Amino acid sequence: xxxxxxxxxxxxxxxxxxxxxxxxxxxxxxxxxxxxxxxxxxxxxxxxxxxxxxxxxxxxxxxxxxxxxxxxxxxxxxxxxxxxxxxxxxxxxxxxxxxxxxxxxxxxxxxxxxxxxxxxxxxxxxxxxxxxxxxxxxxxxxxxxxxxxxxxxxxxxxxxxxxxxxxxxxxxxxxxxxxxxxxxxxxxxxxxxxxxxxxxxxxxxxxxxxxxxxxxxxxxxxxxxxxxxxxxxxxxxxxxxxxxxxxxxxxxxxxxxxxxxxxxxxxxxxxxxxxxxxxxxxxxxxxxxxxxxxxxxxxxxxxxxxxxxxxxxxxxxxxxxxxxxxxxxxxxxxxxxxxxxxxxxxxxxxxxxxxxxxxxxxxxxxxxxxxxxxxxxxxxxxxxxxxxxxxxxxxxxxxxxxxxxxxxxxxxxxxxxxxxxxxxxxxxxxxxxxxxxxxxxxxxxxxxxxxxxxx
Numbered sequence: 001x002x003x004x005x006x007x008x009x010x011x012x013x014x015x016x017x018x019x020x021x022x023x024x025x026x027x028x029x030x031x032x033x034x035x036x037x038x039x040x041x042x043x044x045x046x047x048x049x050x051x052x053x054x055x056x057x058x059x060x061x062x063x064x065x066x067x068x069x070x071x072x073x074x075x076x077x078x079x080x081x082x083x084x085x086x087x088x089x090x091x092x093x094x095x096x097x098x099x100x101x102x103x104x105x106x107x108x109x110x111x112x113x114x115x116x117x118x119x120x121x122x123x124x125x126x127x128x129x130x131x132x133x134x135x136x137x138x139x140x141x142x143x144x145x146x147x148x149x150x151x152x153x154x155x156x157x158x159x160x161x162x163x164x165x166x167x168x169x170x171x172x173x174x175x176x177x178x179x180x181x182x183x184x185x186x187x188x189x190x191x192x193x194x195x196x197x198x199x200x201x202x203x204x205x206x207x208x209x210x211x212x213x214x215x216x217x218x219x220x221x222x223x224x225x226x227x228x229x230x231x232x233x234x235x236x237x238x239x240x241x242x243x244x245x246x247x248x249x250x251x252x253x254x255x256x257x258x259x260x261x262x263x264x265x266x267x268x269x270x271x272x273x274x275x276x277x278x279x280x281x282x283x284x285x286x287x288x289x290x291x292x293x294x295x296x297x298x299x300x301x302x303x304x305x306x307x308x309x310x311x312x313x314x315x316x317x318x319x320x321x322x323x324x325x326x327x328x329x330x331x332x333x334x335x336x337x338x339x340x341x342x343x344x345x346x347x348x349x350x351x352x353x354x355x356x357x358x359x360x361x362x363x364x365x366x367x368x369x370x371x372x373x374x375x376x377x378x379x380x381x382x383x384x385x386x387x388x389x390x391x392x393x394x395x396x397x398x399x400x401x402x403x404x405x406x407x408x409x410x411x412x413x414x415x416x417x418x419x420x421x422x423x424x425x426x427x428x429x430x431x432x433x434x435x436x437x438x439x440x441x442x443x444x445x446x447x448x449x450x451x452x453x454x455x
Contacts, residue, residue, distance in 0.1 A: 011158065016052055045069045123137060145297060162188065170445040171269075236262045365380065403433060
């Protein structure tokens with residue numbers, strides 16, 4: 001079993017926004033009944049929400065050797081149908097307005113259509129492939145190793161009360177649940193967003209001690225002036241899911257230092273079961289802009305374009321991670337679920353990074369997020385950061401070699417943005433096409449969907 005709920009007995013495991021408390025014993029008892037209804041190791045598609053019913057399904061499946069495919073309950077129905085056809089799950093665990101705990105188990109026409117590797121524990125979409133057939137195959141060892149590591153470096157214990165700010169179908173949101181249930185803490189479940197007044201009411205009512213967010217989350221919190229809010233129970237803020245601008249990193253680190261809180265920037269990917277690096281809170285201000293150091297049990301290295309190791313400092317290379325939390329591999333079809341470990345604990349991340357003299361790492365951008373423009377190499381992530389910082393606006397950069405597209409949501413800055421990017425890169429303005437769109441497309445985790453933008 002992933003979690004030993006018996007050891008925490010009648011301690012509160014989860015709190016619903018309605019005020020209902022659910023004990024560890026509740027999940028032990030109800031989980032046993034749900035597992036009996038499924039009847040053994042099978043594939044279950046889990047349509048996730050930030051609710052008790054969704055949590056009950058997830059923890060039961062992992063504890064009883066049932067393999068869940070985690071998808072957001074709001075997934076496009078055509079995409080969902082295609083995934084069901086492709087993977088042929090035995091059951092679907094889905095929201096229901098009339099069922100007990102708000103979820104029901106639906107039997108599909110399929111019966112163990114594809115063999116499941118004995119190490120396979122969980123299937124999650126990568127942050128960029130929601131709705132596609134591609135899943136990350138995580139093992140029991142992956143999840144346990146990453147959970148223990150997170151507990152260690154965040155120093156978690158049973159007094160914690162995190163509140164949900166991220167989807168359960170997203171690896172970062174799931175890792176918060178995994179690690180806090182491991183130590184007997186109480187997770188506050190809500191589907192309310194940070195921009196809703198009700199979220200902060202729930203936060204205060206149940207004494208939330210922490211929350212996690214992606215860069216977009218912190219951009220919104222900055223606009224909401226989190227610094228002025230009265231949140232006496234807040235102890236820790238964590239950030240992952242992409243690089244936070246150094247300016248915002250510094251701003252939140254200063255806020256945390258002044259108010260005796262922890263702001264912890266982290267780095268991870270679904271392929272590494274959530275987390276690979278963290279910046280110790282005592283270094284948050286000194287090393288702002290850094291993703292930190294490897295998590296306990298993990299190890300980083302950098303390689304050049306030919307795959308040779310980079311040993312010097314301040315030299316950009318591709319980041320490589322080694323650890324027990326590295327996935328088994330990908331799945332694109334149902335028969336991939338029988339595959340064994342294809343990674344051997346090593347992940348070539350696709351991120352470009354550099355290392356300082358103290359051993360702290362800094363993400364520069366994605367390997368594929370570069371364009372060659374008139375012979376010059378342009379980092380699209382850095383261009384986005386510069387535009388956002390200068391104009392305090394929503395922005396996304398994409399394009400092809402010799403033509404970069406800059407998407408903005410404010411018509412008044414189009415000409416200024418083109419001139420600014422040209423000056424910053426030293427490239428003639430004809431290379432830049434600034435486009436006005438209603439909003440920057442994002443997935444449920446707040447990450448920009450570059451594939452939804454025009455080329």
